[in-house]
Amino acid sequence: MDLRIQRAVVANLRTRPNAVESGPFVLGLDHTSDSPHINYATPLPGATITPADVAALVAAFGDRPPRLEYVVSSAPDLEKLLLDVGFAVEARNEYLICTPGTLAVPPTPAGFELVEPATDAELAGVIAVQNEAFGEAAEASPEQVAFQRRSLARGAVLVAARHTGDAAAARYAGGGTAVAPADGVSEVAGIAVGPSFRRRGLGGAVTAAITARLFRAGVEVAWLEASGDDSWRVYQRVGYRPAGRRLYIARY
Structure with missing residues (x-):
């Protein structure tokens, strides 16, 4: 499931108006917004990533602060490479999934x-x-x-x-x-x-x-x-x- 989710994240970022490919990364940029929650990068799942790739990624962000969101298992060695060049962890979150077989639709609250x-x-x-x-x-x-x-x-x-x-x-x-x-x-x-x-x-x-x-x-x-x-x-x-x-x- 991790691989499937990360692939979907990559596909979504590629639809951004000013998306950029930088080596093993996709930057989902939108020049109409300064929000880091919209302008961020993610790695291609399973790609080999080097320190040079990380340096190129930082440069690709230009004046924007470089920021990434990704499924941990899709790039298990990436975090250390980022920490080594001054990145800091914002959050570690667990994601949840739902399928047609598990969905339970509650009634709409009165009013x-x-x-x-x-x-x-x-x-x-x-x-x-x-x-x-x-x-x-x-x-x-x-x-x-x-x-x-x-x-x-x-x-x-x-x-x-x-x-x-x-x-x-x-x-x-x-x-x-x-x-x-x-x-x-x-x-x-x-x-x-x-x-x-x-x-x-x-x-x-x-x-x-x-x-x-x-x-x-x-x-x-x-x-x-x-x-x-x-x-x-x-x-x-x-x-x-x-x-x-x-x-x-x-x-x-």
Whole structure:
């Protein structure tokens, strides 16, 4: 499974507007964004990597801080090479996978509906609640909206939870995405619920809805990462199971 997940990560980064190939690495660059969570590199699984390859990778980032995300087993010797030239580990996360046979779709919590935003204004609304949930300003930049629009055009999935208690002022309570599938695999990401709507089952409902849409479109494996014990339990309840380890490492 590690190999399949890493191949999907490589395929996803290659779709970035300004993607660069540097030896055994793919840099998923997007010049419209300064976010290191969008602009990062990953190794080709199983490739032989040398110190010279790492030096070339750093140079390929130009003025951007070099940063990588990858499945650990796909390049087991890479971490030491990076640490030797000043990189520092940001996080070591376990990723989880879900298949059609393990998915459990819960009922949508009362007072909410799950929708697929389409207009720029709707995309901005979902991004705003995601930003707020992750501790950022509760607003969406034009660049973020454009990035999401491009992702949808490539086959990404976007689902939002909308509060329906006041139809005249309905607003998004949460949302999440999944990247365009590659070889039957897709990453679910950005699952977020606004602070005032938490502890109502929305995170699980959004995650399951996105995953179900992926499976209906022919995806065989959905994967994601949990940011803490609470989200871990949410994902496990809807059918996700631990499957491997990922590394986040950068040099700032």
